[in-house]
Amino acid sequence: MCYKVVERYSVCKCIYFKHSIDPCSAYGQRGHAVQEKTVLVGYVCPRHSARGCSASPDAGRWPDSGYESSKSHR
Numbered sequence: 001m002c003y004k005v006v007e008r009y010s011v012c013k014c015i016y017f018k019h020s021i022d023p024c025s026a027y028g029q030r031g032h033a034v035q036e037k038t039v040l041v042g043y044v045c046p047r048h049s050a051r052g053c054s055a056s057p058d059a060g061r062w063p064d065s066g067y068e069s070s071k072s073h074r
């Protein structure tokens with residue numbers, strides 16, 4: 001049986017990456033099906049994460065402008 005791996009975002013089920021078919025010796029014969037293997041990745045795609053990187057744990061923090069480090073740098 002041939003396999004085709006399709007990676008999908010686990011949250012919104014959009015396609016993340018489509019791998020090429022991994023053919024077996026019977027590839028291309030009549031009635032020979034290609035088994036699709038779905039691999040989930042633990043993200044939401046950019047189109048469905050409308051609020052930017054809300055899934056990131058650092059998103060809720062105040063942005064570090066680098067003010068402290070630039071002060072000590074001088």
Ligand SMILES: [Zn+2]
Pocket residue numbers: 001002003023024025026027032033
């Ligand atoms: Zn096959």
Ligand SMILES: [Zn+2]
Pocket residue numbers: 009012013014044045046047048
């Ligand atoms: Zn999506």
